[in-house]
Amino acid sequence: MKNIVLFGPPGAGKGTQAEVLKNKYGLIHISTGDVFRFNIKNKTDLGMLAKSYMDNGDLVPDQVTIDMLKAEVNNNPGAKGFIFDGFPRTESQAMSLDEFLKEKNTSISGMVALEVPENLLVERLLNRGKTSGRSDDQDESKIKNRFNEYESKTAVLKEYYEKQGKYYGVDGVGTISEITSKLEKVIDSL
Known part of the structure; x- marks a missing residue:
């Protein structure tokens, strides 16, 4: 089973790349953002809490x-593996994921991080906000706050996975196909 943590700051291209990679490798793509948006759209209690x-x-x-x-993984018992997009975001989440996967007799194969300069990320997110309707992509101050959250809380994950020999940084600048090619080289080696 191949389990990939696809990592990077908001706007790095995780969702775009996950769609391509899931088809190539037959993996289930679990995006916390998509799960949250589904719950928000359906106005579940969890969705309203996440929205706030x-x-x-x-x-x-x-x-x-x-x-x-956990519910998403359990809903796919025959999966060849998973691409976790937007999760884990903290060391405690990574430890919980490791424990949960161990119960399933599997583990994280690698954390693959898309590395993109912040000025390009802001541009990508503001452009996405024009077409997606996502309020969190339309306000530069909210975008900057998300970067601050990412840096202060999630950058520690690089060290967490490096200690396990499972961290792989990938240049996230280029065309979609160029970035995909870089990611495939890493994933094929896992």
């Missing part, structure tokens, strides 16, 4: 996120 955090540019609390991800 997301609207402020804050991360959703660990336990809410972990429970949602």
